[in-house]
Amino acid sequence: MDHERIPGNAEDAGRRRFLALATGAATAAGLGAAAGCANGGDSAAALKPKGAGKESPPASGGGPGLDVRAENARPGNADWRVARPGPARAIEGFADKVSVLPGESFGLHVSTTAPRFTVSAYRMGWYGGARARLVWRSEALAGVRQPEHTVDADTRMVRTRWPRTTSVDTKGWPEGCYLLRLDAQGGEGQRFVPVTVRSAAATGRTVIVNAVATWQAYNRWGGYGSYDGPSGGYASRSLSVTFDRPYEYDDGAGLFLVYEAPLVALAERLGIPLAYATSTDVARERRLLEGAAAVVSLGHDEYWSPEQRAHVTAARDAGSNLAVLGANCCFRRIRLEPSELGPDRTVVCYKTSYAQDPGFKRGHPATADFRSQPGADPESSLLGVIYDGYPVDAPYVVTNPGHWLFEGTGVQAGDRFAHLVGVEYDKVDTGFPTPRPIEILAHSPVVCEGRPSHQDTAYYTAASGAGVFATGTMRWVEALDATGDGRGGANHGLDARAGALTTRVTENLLRAFAAGPAGRTHPARDNVQAVYGGS
Known part of the structure; x- marks a missing residue:
């Protein structure tokens, strides 16, 4: 060797x-x-909380940072998974920040063949075995098919250059791993976008990276x-x-x-x-x-x-x-x-x-x-x-x-x-x-x-x-x-x-x-x- x-x-x-x-x-x-x-740099519509369970207050107790026990005592949502992926490229997207601090915003870039779609933010955890909790859901948003990607000649890096579809505000979202589920109107497709709501400090805590x-x-x-x-x-x-x-x-x-x-x-x-x-x-x-x-x-x-x-x-x-x-x-x-x-x-x-x-x-x-x-x-x-x-x-x-x-x-x-x-x-x-x-x-x-x-x-x-x-x-x-x-x-x-x-x-x-x-x-x-x- x-x-x-x-x-x-x-x-x-x-x-x-x-x-x-x-x-x-x-x-x-x-x-x-x-x-x-x-x-x-396109104008972005800021998504506002809508419907039940969309304005959850931060988990209390446990000192600074996430109170894991209090958070996981909340009811989970077992229907978080993608059940209808739909045809290829029916809907897909990415976040313009890999992680944000609680309360920060990030841009969402979405391409879809559907006329409208919604975004549901699920925090991943235990939740009595449900494995996720719905923290926020958007109103219906206008869908658009984004331009085709290009490939850089020197590095063969794929570039999208998709305009921002909307901006997501994480106010009230607890720290943790999130999967945003994109749901195309009419059941034409579903897709995840991952994002992390990161912790500002780690003192005394186990850091999941x-x-x-x-x-x-x-x-x-x-x-x-x-x-x-x-x-x-x-x-x-x-x-x-x-x-x-x-x-x-x-x-x-x-x-x-x-x-x-x-x-x-x-x-x-x-x-x-x-x-x-x-x-x-x-x-x-x-x-x-x-x-x-x-x-x-x-x-x-x-x-x-x-x-x-x-x-x-x-x-x-x-x-x-x-x-x-x-x-x-x-x-x-x-x-x-x-x-x-x-x-x-x-x-x-x-x-x-x-x-x-x-x-x-x-x-x-x-x-x-x-x-x-x-x-x-x-x-x-x-x-x-x-x-x-x-x-x-x-x-x-x-x-x-x-x-x-x-x-x-x-x-x-x-x-x-x-x-x-x-x-x-x-x-x-x-x-x-x-x-x-x-x-x-x-x-x-x-x-x-x-x-x-x-x-x-x-x-x-x-x-x-x-x-x-x-x-x-x-x-x-x-x-x-x-x-x-x-x-x-x-x-x-x-x-x-x-x-x-x-x-x-x-x-x-x-x-x-x-x-x-x-x-x-x-x-x-x-x-x-x-x-x-x-x-």
């Missing part, structure tokens, strides 16, 4: 099929055959994403992608529903103090994470800017716990640039072509993998684990059943949980910078296109007292919804046992991390030599 870099082309050749797997259009077996295993840069990298709306273009080839990929376009996947929700929503529901059900932010917020605001009890990276959080990494590292070094609930985290180094609609709305990542990047020529860090030269900085120094390959589909094997995170699960050494390791995985590899002491909880054999290896779930404690936990598998958050009855997790054969395991471990983790620096009460006991037989 080359510790300097993972060959980009070998990995990216199969990534175009990745989201088909995540959204249920493919199976793990089918994906493996094609993928390479790589180790390594929406991985929006990764959502956008995998977005192929307009035919181009960060992995390929219409030809399906790596060479035709976008070198920059923009938030100024709808999301193609999951009815416009991007990666949120598969990789993030199940964790949001669980955390809000627990009622621990929470704060919300996006990856672009963490990158932009140096002090946002100050005093945070914990920072949570969700199921697929691959694209990070150097600023985001520096701010998360500083939070860890100040005692904030870090939970990494996916795999392949902090792998791509990006640069955030403005678009015509505002700052930080363009994700630049040239990958193996970084030398062509005008920003690199001006002295910016290479937008290649963090572990690659120039400026190699492997992600393991922060996460404890390192990305090792794709694609795999393997059982999750418990190695350390006495660990406090397994409390209440009843697991024994060698217990296996089918399909829980996939589709990407991480491991502890001391050939890379690895914080010590680090403790391996699960050590699962995998074979990635003929190459035997292992997936590891690991926990280490930092000098600051912070605890850092990494699942080492991308299916962890998805498995939280696995019931074995054909609903959550069914796409990968995840069953109720996997759902029960991941739920209990995540509950133990979130409660302990919410209480303060976990390393002070739960220090890691290094077992790398016992597991791997090395140093």
Whole structure:
């Protein structure tokens, strides 16, 4: 294994099929055959609240910030899902801000073939199992078919340049993750637009970070994403992608529903103090994470800017716990640039072509993998684990059943949980910078296109007292919804046992991390030599 870099082309050749797997259009077996295993300014009408439930007062109690228990005690709305997607391009849109503070406004850019449409804002949470609450709904708005997109000749970035349809005021909206549902008149189609109402501060709270840069990298709306273009080839990929376009996947929700929503529901059900932010917020605001009890990276959080990494590292070094609930985290180094609609709305990542990047020529860090030269900085120094390959589909094997995170699960050494390791995985590899002491909880054999290896779930404690936990598998958050009855997790054969395991471990983790620096009460006991037989 080359510790300097993972060959980009070998990995990216199969990534175009990745989201088909995540959204249920493919199976793990089918994906493996094609993928390479790589180790390594128009006038805007301001919408006004209308109808019952549209002017909810902020949740009270709990001091500054969101009162999670009070918010989730409110009645939910189980009809939030897209039930009638309609034909392609019937209705779709995007917000001109990835996140806003409570009470701020954002623009909504909508294209539809219907004469009129409405917007419904759902806050995602637990709500007694409904998973969402209707916070606001618009009056009927005039629909218009927006101009066709263009593609930048140099970067192959898709541009929409759609005029703003309307402005949305978030007065009275609690902090959290939102899906705005666009409903075309006459049932012609429905589509989501995600937006985060972010927290102004994180002191004493567990910060859930929406991985929006990764959502956008995998977005192929307009035919181009960060992995390929219409030809399906790596060479035709976008070198920059923009938030100024709808999301193609999951009815416009991007990666949120598969990789993030199940964790949001669980955390809000627990009622621990929470704060919300996006990856672009963490990158932009140096002090946002100050005093945070914990920072949570969700199921697929691959694209990070150097600023985001520096701010998360500083939070860890100040005692904030870090939970990494996916795999392949902090792998791509990006640069955030403005678009015509505002700052930080363009994700630049040239990958193996970084030398062509005008920003690199001006002295910016290479937008290649963090572990690659120039400026190699492997992600393991922060996460404890390192990305090792794709694609795999393997059982999750418990190695350390006495660990406090397994409390209440009843697991024994060698217990296996089918399909829980996939589709990407991480491991502890001391050939890379690895914080010590680090403790391996699960050590699962995998074979990635003929190459035997292992997936590891690991926990280490930092000098600051912070605890850092990494699942080492991308299916962890998805498995939280696995019931074995054909609903959550069914796409990968995840069953109720996997759902029960991941739920209990995540509950133990979130409660302990919410209480303060976990390393002070739960220090890691290094077992790398016992597991791997090395140093």
